[in-house]
Amino acid sequence: MFISSIKDQTELFTRPLKWWPSNPHWENFISAWDLPQPPLLRALLNSALVYSSSTLLLLLASSFTGYVLAKYEFKGRHGIFLWIVSQMMIPGFTGLIPTFMIMKWLGWINTYWALIIPGAFSSYSIFLMRQYIITIPDDIIDAARLSGCSEFGLFWRIVLPLSKPALAAVGLINFVWGWNDLIGPMWYIQYTPMKTVQQSLGSLFDIRSTVTSLPGVAACLTIVTVPLIVLTIITQKYLIQGWTGLTYAKR
Amino acid sequence: MKRSYVPYIFLIPFFVNLAVFSIFTLGFGVYMSFTNWDPWTSIGAAHFVGLTNYIRAFTEDPVFLLALKNAFIYVLYEPICISIGFFFALILNTAIKGRSIFRTIFFLPVITSTVAISFVWNWLYDYQYGPFNQALVALGLPPQHWLSQIEVLPGVPIALTSIMLMSIWQWIGLNVIIFLAALQSIPKEYHEAARVSGANALSRFRHVTIPLVRPALLFCAITATAGSLQVFTEVYMLTRGGPGNVTQVPVVWMTMRAISFNEFGYGAALAYTFFLIILAVSLVEIRILRRGGMFYY
Numbered sequence: 090m091f092i093s094s095i096k097d098q099t100e101l102f103t104r105p106l107k108w109w110p111s112n113p114h115w116e117n118f119i120s121a122w123d124l125p126q127p128p129l130l131r132a133l134l135n136s137a138l139v140y141s142s143s144t145l146l147l148l149l150a151s152s153f154t155g156y157v158l159a160k161y162e163f164k165g166r167h168g169i170f171l172w173i174v175s176q177m178m179i180p181g182f183t184g185l186i187p188t189f190m191i192m193k194w195l196g197w198i199n200t201y202w203a204l205i206i207p208g209a210f211s212s213y214s215i216f217l218m219r220q221y222i223i224t225i226p227d228d229i230i231d232a233a234r235l236s237g238c239s240e241f242g243l244f245w246r247i248v249l250p251l252s253k254p255a256l257a258a259v260g261l262i263n264f265v266w267g268w269n270d271l272i273g274p275m276w277y278i279q280y281t282p283m284k285t286v287q288q289s290l291g292s293l294f295d296i297r298s299t300v301t302s303l304p305g306v307a308a309c310l311t312i313v314t315v316p317l318i319v320l321t322i323i324t325q326k327y328l329i330q331g332w333t334g335l336t337y338a339k340r
Numbered sequence: 341m342k343r344s345y346v347p348y349i350f351l352i353p354f355f356v357n358l359a360v361f362s363i364f365t366l367g368f369g370v371y372m373s374f375t376n377w378d379p380w381t382s383i384g385a386a387h388f389v390g391l392t393n394y395i396r397a398f399t400e401d402p403v404f405l406l407a408l409k410n411a412f413i414y415v416l417y418e419p420i421c422i423s424i425g426f427f428f429a430l431i432l433n434t435a436i437k438g439r440s441i442f443r444t445i446f447f448l449p450v451i452t453s454t455v456a457i458s459f460v461w462n463w464l465y466d467y468q469y470g471p472f473n474q475a476l477v478a479l480g481l482p483p484q485h486w487l488s489q490i491e492v493l494p495g496v497p498i499a500l501t502s503i504m505l506m507s508i509w510q511w512i513g514l515n516v517i518i519f520l521a522a523l524q525s526i527p528k529e530y531h532e533a534a535r536v537s538g539a540n541a542l543s544r545f546r547h548v549t550i551p552l553v554r555p556a557l558l559f560c561a562i563t564a565t566a567g568s569l570q571v572f573t574e575v576y577m578l579t580r581g582g583p584g585n586v587t588q589v590p591v592v593w594m595t596m597r598a599i600s601f602n603e604f605g606y607g608a609a610l611a612y613t614f615f616l617i618i619l620a621v622s623l624v625e626i627r628i629l630r631r632g633g634m635f636y637y
Contacts, residue, residue, distance in 0.1 A: 149353070150353035150354065150357070153350040153351070153352075153353055153354070154350065154351060154353070154354045156350060157346075157347040157350040157351055161346065161347040163347040163348070166347075169351070169354070172358075176362065179615065180566060180570050180615060180618060181570075182570055182572075182591050182594065182611055182614075182615075183366075183369065183611045183612060183615045184361065184365045184366075184369065185594075185595075185598075185611070186369060186372065186598055186604055186607050186608045186611060187364075187365040187366075187368045187369035187372065187608070188361065188365055189604075190368065190372075190604075191360065191361070191364070191365065191368075206361075207361060209353075209357075210353075210354075210357040210361065215354070240346045244350070265451050268453065269451075269452075269453035269454060269455070271453075271454070271455055271572070271573045271576070271577075272572050272573065272591070272595070275595070276595070276599070286453075287453055287455045290453070290455045290456060290459070291455055291577070293459070306459060307459075307460075310456040310459055310460070313453065313456060314452050314453070314456055317451045317452065317453075318448060318451070318452075320451075321444065321447055321448070321451050322444055325440070325443065325444060325447070
């Protein structure tokens with residue numbers, strides 16, 4: 090992908106295949122920004138705004154829920170936990186049509202809310218947070234409670250800082266999933282300037298044959314993928330921990 | 341433990357979501373699937389049509405049946421993917437150097453978007469200039485129309501297998517990482533103990549490694565089946581269900597019926613039919629895996 094992005098048009102279509110271009114065309118990276126609809130920068134900003142806010146909300150909501158499920162005794166706890174586990178079995182597409190209608194009634198079609206709010210809830214995330222928080226010793230929480238910490242303070246000062254690895258893992262996984270999602274935006278966002286990165290890339294599919302600027306397409310793909318690669322390399326530890334957690338949660 | 345109202349305050353976001361996006365969506369969606377509603381008229385104008393939508397799905401909609409069949413063929417990429425992934429994990433587990441580099445490399449396709457991957461594979465599959473065909477030609481073999489309806493096996497168009505190949509490539513990395521984590525969580529003492537009691541490498545593998553990574557295998561198999569039956573982006577990007585409808589899959593078809601044909605009621609009926617099928621498959625799968633150990637593939 091990267092190599093194709095610095096070739097020129099004719100070189101991409103030579104036989105036999107060349108692995109490295111004879112003179113790299115770095116300017117493909119400049120022209121690439123305007124190639125898709127909406128322009129790549131706008132799409133990147135859309136996606137960044139939508140998925141970072143939905144990830145933050147998600148972390149808050151799922152650590153709230155995970156915390157009470159792990160550390161409190163109350164009526165209905167068992168029922169709520171069962172509900173969450175069973176929700177994990179329900180595939181996302183069943184909700185697409187009714188959710189679309191709710192969005193329409195709320196007037197959220199073609200707004201960021203349509204992607205942020207549904208993205209802020211995930212049974213998997215609640216489940217993972219609960220599994221992690223349950224490993225925090227009760228003694229720590231009780232000690233803080235005895236020294237006069239408020240219930241919310243317990244959560245904010247004790248539980249949240251201690252669950253940083255889980256938060257990082259859950260947040261990253263959800264961010265990456267959101268960033269790479271095509272079906273959600275396809276349903277809820279039809280107004281071009283609001284479209285996300287994946288839709289923007291998708292628009293290249295249609296011009297691919299006519300404009301025939303494949304190196305530009307490849308440059309776009311590179312621009313979109315590189316941030317994720319960097320993110321992965323930096324946060325590899327947490328990402329993999331998250332996935333392992335997911336695996337053992339099922340045991 | 342005390343102050344009984346506290347947990348419920350923390351649960352407010354959960355309850356809001358439960359009311360709006362879980363219970364209401366489910367109830368409304370199920371109701372909608374019994375009507376002939378389209379989104380541009382008010383709900384009052386919709387007629388209750390009973391089970392008509394569900395019956396139509398199985399009697400008047402050959403594409404839906406074809407899509408179901410395709411989804412179940414597509415899922416077969418998964419055992420291949422799990423086997424190869426497990427194999428790589430075993431190799432990487434013995435390697436001492438460079439493990440983290442390999443881990444990163446394996447993880448890259450997982451975090452790269454399917455849309456981007458589809459573009460690259462579209463080019464790989466290109467008839468005239470794609471590397472696959474160039475390699476075939478270099479070997480003296482005839483080039484292939486990778487995304488066409490030519491059948492490789494009876495009832496299986498080559499386009500579908502091409503999509504499966506792409507998915508295998510994309511998801512191997514995730515399997516490797518999950519299995520690697522599982523392998524590394526096995527305490528070294530177990531292997532030592534087995535060795536001391538005279539177990540050879542093969543029986544150590546069979547009686548120590550396999551039972552201990554079984555939960556990971558179970559997890560991969562179940563999530564992958566439910567997930568891949570819902571394949572959307574891969575098919576949408578590579579073939580749009582075509583040529584014709586030979587590579588159509590349920591979620592793409594449902595989206596097309598609902599958005600392009602404005603048949604929301606019918607689309608909802610397709611969604612719930614397909615959901616019940618997935619649920620049944622998952623339940624059967626859990627039973628089989630529980631009972632038969634891992635080598636049921």
